[in-house]
Amino acid sequence: MTAIQSITEKIKKDSKLMNKPIAEQKEHVYETSDLNLWYGENHALININLDITENEVTAIIGPSGCGKSTYIKTLNRMIELVPGVKTSGEIRYRGRNILDKSYKAEDLRTRVGMVFQKPNPFPKSIFENVAYGPKIHGIKNKKLLDEIVEKSLRGAAIWDEVKDRLNQNAYGLSGGQQQRLCIARCLAIEPDVILMDEPTSALDPISTLKVEELVQELKKEFSIIIVTHNMQQAARISDKTAFFLNGEVIEYKDTNTIFSNPTDKRTEDYITGRFG
Numbered sequence: 321m322t323a324i325q326s327i328t329e330k331i332k333k334d335s336k337l338m339n340k341p342i343a344e345q346k347e348h349v350y351e352t353s354d355l356n357l358w359y360g361e362n363h364a365l366i367n368i369n370l371d372i373t374e375n376e377v378t379a380i381i382g383p384s385g386c387g388k389s390t391y392i393k394t395l396n397r398m399i400e401l402v403p404g405v406k407t408s409g410e411i412r413y414r415g416r417n418i419l420d421k422s423y424k425a426e427d428l429r430t431r432v433g434m435v436f437q438k439p440n441p442f443p444k445s446i447f448e449n450v451a452y453g454p455k456i457h458g459i460k461n462k463k464l465l466d467e468i469v470e471k472s473l474r475g476a477a478i479w480d481e482v483k484d485r486l487n488q489n490a491y492g493l494s495g496g497q498q499q500r501l502c503i504a505r506c507l508a509i510e511p512d513v514i515l516m517d518e519p520t521s522a523l524d525p526i527s528t529l530k531v532e533e534l535v536q537e538l539k540k541e542f543s544i545i546i547v548t549h550n551m552q553q554a555a556r557i558s559d560k561t562a563f564f565l566n567g568e569v570i571e572y573k574d575t576n577t578i579f580s581n582p583t584d585k586r587t588e589d590y591i592t593g594r595f596g
C-alpha cells in the first residue's frame with residue numbers, strides 16, 4: 321500500500337467512526353459575527369459568533385432568560401417587531417447580511433419558517449391552514465394546491481391522520497396533531513430553514529416523540545434550529561449544540577462532545593442539572 325493509499329484508508333476509517341461521509345461538504349446556512357442585541361437598556365445578546373451548518377439539527381440550550389428565543393427570532397428578523405430593539409454585528413444567511421436594512425424581511429421569511437412553543441393553527445380548515453402560505457405567494461391552481469397540501473402533510477407525518485377530514489377545522493385536532501399541522505404549514509412554503517422554539521414543550525410524550533422523529537427526517541431536506549429546555553431532547557436529536565448563558569454563547573460543539581466532554585465548567589453544571 322502506498323503512503324497516499326494508507327492515509328486515504330485512515331481518513332476513511334476515521335470518517336466512518338465519526339459516521340460522516342468523506343465527500344460531505346456542507347455549507348453554513350447562517351454565519352453570525354459579533355452579534356449584540358439590546359431591548360432598550362437590556363443587553364440581551366453579547367458578542368454572539370455562531371455558524372449554523374445546513375442539513376443539520378442545531379440545538380440551542382440554556383437556562384430561562386439566557387437569550388435563546390431572542391437569538392432564533394433574530395434569524396428571521398421577527399425580533400424587529402419588538403419596539404426599542406437595537407442590534408450590532410452581522411448575521412449572514414446564505415452569504416448575505418440579513419441585518420442590513422436593504423434585506424427585505426419578507427424575502428427572508430419565505431426561506432425561513434418558524435414553529436412556536438404552542439401550536440398556533442389558524443381558525444380555518446386543515447386544508448386552508450396548509451394552503452394559506454402558497455396562496456399568499458400567488459398559487460391559485462386548485463390541483464397544484466391539492467398537491468402541495470398533500471406533500472406538506474405527508475412531510476409532516478400527519479397525512480394519514482387527517483386525509484379524510486381536510487375540510488374540518490384545525491382546532492378539532494389534538495395538540496400534537498396541531499403542532500405537526502403547523503410544521504406542514506411551514507413546509508408548504510418550501511423553506512430552506514426551519515426555526516423551532518420549544519416545539520414540544522406543550523406536547524405529551526408520544527406527540528413529542530413523533531415530532532422528534534419528524535425532525536430527524538426533515539433535516540435531510542432542511543436546516544433546523546431548535547430551542548429546547550429538554551437536555552435529553554437536544555442530545556437525542558441534534559448534531560450540534562450551543563449552550564447560552566446570560567446572553568453569551570459559552571460553548572458550541574458537536575452534540576456528542578458537548579454532552580460527553582464539555583470544556584467549560586458552566587456547561588457541565590448546566591447539563592448535569594446543577595443549575596437552570
Ligand SMILES: Nc1ncnc2c1ncn2[C@@H]1O[C@H](COP(=O)(O)OP(=O)(O)OP(=O)(O)O)[C@@H](O)[C@H]1O
Binds near residue numbers: 383
Ligand atoms: N420583548 C421583550 N422586551 C424586553 N425584554 C425582553 C423581551 N423579550 C425578552 N426579553 C429579555 O431578554 C432576555 C432574554 O430573553 P429570551 O426570551 O430570549 O430568553 P430565553 O432563553 O428564550 O428564555 P426562556 O427559556 O425562559 O424562554 C431576558 O432578560 C428577557 O427578559
